[in-house]
Amino acid sequence: MQSFQFYVGRALDRAIAEWSKRIEEPKGVVTSGPILDDYIRGPEGSRARLAKYENRSKTPAYRHQWCGAFVSFCWGLSLDPDIRKYIMRSCSRIRGNYTPATPARLRGWGPSRAVPASDIQPGDIMLVGKGKGSHITLVFAVDGDVIHSIEGNSTGTGPDGSRYEGVVRHDRARSEAKYVIRLRLEDLTGACS
Numbered sequence: 001m002q003s004f005q006f007y008v009g010r011a012l013d014r015a016i017a018e019w020s021k022r023i024e025e026p027k028g029v030v031t032s033g034p035i036l037d038d039y040i041r042g043p044e045g046s047r048a049r050l051a052k053y054e055n056r057s058k059t060p061a062y063r064h065q066w067c068g069a070f071v072s073f074c075w076g077l078s079l080d081p082d083i084r085k086y087i088m089r090s091c092s093r094i095r096g097n098y099t100p101a102t103p104a105r106l107r108g109w110g111p112s113r114a115v116p117a118s119d120i121q122p123g124d125i126m127l128v129g130k131g132k133g134s135h136i137t138l139v140f141a142v143d144g145d146v147i148h149s150i151e152g153n154s155t156g157t158g159p160d161g162s163r164y165e166g167v168v169r170h171d172r173a174r175s176e177a178k179y180v181i182r183l184r185l186e187d188l189t190g191a192c193s
Helices: 004-020 034-040 067-078 081-087 091-095
Strands: 125-128 135-143 146-157 163-173 179-181
Touching: 004 067, 004 135, 004 146, 004 163, 034 067, 067 081, 067 135, 067 146, 081 091, 091 125, 091 135, 091 179
Parallel strands: none
Antiparallel strands: 125 135, 125 179, 135 146, 146 163
16 A cells, blocks of 8 residues: 555646646637546546536537646546545535535535645645635645645646646745645545555
8 A cells, every 4th residue: 555645746746747748728719629628527537527518519628617627637546536526626615515416425525624724735735716715726845835836727837937828837825825625545546455
């Protein structure tokens, strides 16, 4: 059995690898494509299987806010598939607002993993943005009060230093964290066997 830190390292390595590919959303163009489909619909992403996301010709990937799907993709098959499918799809669900379709075992999941912003660590999932948080990020490093994240569906810095929208890096003040969760070993498929 691997340690939790092994899985954190693997998720962060995957995030950095995706960022290094310079995955960019073209300005003014309806975004879709195989990479975003992998984040949203793929077996290692959020596994969106709702009818409105299944018909790719009628509902392209751009209609799905894919920041949570990107974080799910970074954790990949290590992360429980139901967590990827039902929880990581929205800030609201991470904070504990579930739908009737959410499996009973996952109700209360997000709040039970909440940690204070003062304790943010690499691998944590951090909500930032308006209100209680409107964007899902993956923390890859902490430097005092500066939180470094890699995230999808955002505007930030690419591997060449340019700014664009897509899979990017952000450096944020700790005070920008609206809600933070830390996965547990039990959330990882096969980690407890």
